[in-house]
Amino acid sequence: MLEPTFGTDAPVVGMVHLPPLPGAPRFEGSRAELFDRARADAASLDAGGVDAVLVENFGDAPFYPDDVPKHVVASMTRAVGEVREAVDVPVGVNVLRNDAEAALSVAAAGGAAFVRVNVHTGARLTDQGVVEGTAHETLRLRERLDADVRILADHDVKHSAPLATPEFAAESLVDAVERGLADAVVVSGPATGRGVDEGDLRAVVRRRDEAGLDAPVFVGSGVTADTVGDLLDVADGVVVGTALKADGDVAEPVSAERVRELVAAARSAGE
Numbered sequence: 557m558l559e560p561t562f563g564t565d566a567p568v569v570g571m572v573h574l575p576p577l578p579g580a581p582r583f584e585g586s587r588a589e590l591f592d593r594a595r596a597d598a599a600s601l602d603a604g605g606v607d608a609v610l611v612e613n614f615g616d617a618p619f620y621p622d623d624v625p626k627h628v629v630a631s632m633t634r635a636v637g638e639v640r641e642a643v644d645v646p647v648g649v650n651v652l653r654n655d656a657e658a659a660l661s662v663a664a665a666g667g668a669a670f671v672r673v674n675v676h677t678g679a680r681l682t683d684q685g686v687v688e689g690t691a692h693e694t695l696r697l698r699e700r701l702d703a704d705v706r707i708l709a710d711h712d713v714k715h716s717a718p719l720a721t722p723e724f725a726a727e728s729l730v731d732a733v734e735r736g737l738a739d740a741v742v743v744s745g746p747a748t749g750r751g752v753d754e755g756d757l758r759a760v761v762r763r764r765d766e767a768g769l770d771a772p773v774f775v776g777s778g779v780t781a782d783t784v785g786d787l788l789d790v791a792d793g794v795v796v797g798t799a800l801k802a803d804g805d806v807a808e809p810v811s812a813e814r815v816r817e818l819v820a821a822a823r824s825a826g827e
Contacts, residue, residue, distance in 0.1 A: 557740065557772065558793065567793040568608075568793070568819055569607065569774070569794065570810070571795065572597050572810075573615065573797060574614055577628060577631040577632070579628065580616040581617075590635075591634065596642075603812045604810075605819035608647065609647055611636050612652060612672075613628065621654060621685060622653065622654045623655055633665055646669035647668045647669060648669060649666075650672040654675050656673045657697060659673065660697055660703065664701045670739075673709050673738075675713060677689040677731050679719050681716060706739040706740065708738070710744060712744070712756075714750070743774070751779075772793060776794075776795045779794045784825065785825030794822070799818060800814050
């Protein structure tokens with residue numbers, strides 16, 4: 557699914573971290589500024605050479621566990637539309653904390669190519685409480701909407717802990733693809749901006765290969781220009797946010813220069 561979706565077999569996906577949306581506790585009262593920031597960050601990512609961008613309601617903490625209000629869906633749809641007008645690369649959607657129905661609906665309506673789902677199968681203990689996967693509903697909704705949207709499902713997602721033994725957690729990778737029908741898997745570190753343990757990453761890829769699955773594995777946090785080459789020697793793609801911001805500060809705007817540096821390092825790794 558990599559070439560058809562991203563146009564490359566080693567995609568670099570850049571994050572558009574939206575500021576707090578209307579209705580969120582830290583919303584600052586200007587919709588115009590919010591969407592201007594989304595367009596500007598997306599344009600900087602595109603100019604820097606990423607293969608896709610992923611739009612996420614990053615500023616909306618504290619997050620709803622699995623069912624955001626309608627006004628969030630409306631704002632996300634507007635944001636995705638603004639971003640699609642600003643870039644020439646595929647766009648994805650993630651609705652935090654885990655509203656796969658909203659993400660898929662926004663993607664289908666807005667012409668996005670993929671969604672990220674933090675808990676697609678199984679269950680995790682998070683700061684929102686226990687969050688459960690709804691793959692059975694997500695896949696049926698995709699069919700009803702006749703949406704050509706790929707599902708990137710997190711494995712051992714950041715800011716959470718498993719509700720199972722390590723042995724089951726390893727098997728849940730296979731379940732997400734074989735039984736949850738995820739199109740790709742995302743492996744993250746423990747928190748935003750925190751790196752992935754390379755041993756854990758290799759174990760996920762090894763388990764994928766042992767099971768005979770063809771789902772790509774993405775690294776979903778902590779990727780930097782210094783580490784992207786080594787990570788792409790193991791994984792199939794990367795999702796990058798913090799390292800592409802000015803001064804490496806997740807709250808700052810995207811830096812096109814930092815994007816170019818990381819993309820160049822990723823491309824060099826594939827040569």
